[in-house]
Amino acid sequence: MIKVKSILQKYSIPIAGLSSGTYAYSFVLDNEIFEFYDHPDVKNGTIKIELTLIKRSNVFEIDIKAQGILEVQCDRCLDLFDYPIETTEHIICTIGQQEGYTAENIIVLNKGETSIELGQEFYEIVVTEIPIQKLHPLDENQESTCNPEMMKLLNQYTIREDKTSPMQTLGDII
Ligand SMILES: [Zn+2]
Numbered sequence: 001m002i003k004v005k006s007i008l009q010k011y012s013i014p015i016a017g018l019s020s021g022t023y024a025y026s027f028v029l030d031n032e033i034f035e036f037y038d039h040p041d042v043k044n045g046t047i048k049i050e051l052t053l054i055k056r057s058n059v060f061e062i063d064i065k066a067q068g069i070l071e072v073q074c075d076r077c078l079d080l081f082d083y084p085i086e087t088t089e090h091i092i093c094t095i096g097q098q099e100g101y102t103a104e105n106i107i108v109l110n111k112g113e114t115s116i117e118l119g120q121e122f123y124e125i126v127v128t129e130i131p132i133q134k135l136h137p138l139d140e141n142q143e144s145t146c147n148p149e150m151m152k153l154l155n156q157y158t159i160r161e162d163k164t165s166p167m168q169t170l171g172d173i174i
Contacts (some may be wrong), residue, residue, distance in 0.1 A: 007036050011119035018055055025051040039127055045070035047126050060093035066126050072134045077146035088145050089125045
């Protein structure tokens, strides 16, 4: 529990006594937070977060810019590669009970809370950018940058598979 607290505490903004105005913060998401949430697709990563907070009475408007790389595994050749992340998010944070107010991107803080915890928000903003199919990008000649050795093996395997597939045999008989 102490470890959880210390990891996420790095990503919180103290709001006790904060007067109305505009504030800027920056954070870095590193391997520690990706290991902590144990995402199945993310092995490593470094993401810079630039954040602007505007405080107006009991409302905090938060604009988040996230940019960096996540190391993910290619679905085709299984090598790891750096997937670039660049995304923005807008969050509204209010204080007190807002019954029936369940819109997305709204955080409701209890009265008396002294900070806005954003670790989980940051993490979710970033990992939702990972595509369902993760593939090495194409190079300038529109060629795949997958591991060539692995692609050679995969191609051999695919051809052999086709020749002996039951559907193929059925097709030959009919
Ligand atoms: Zn690949």
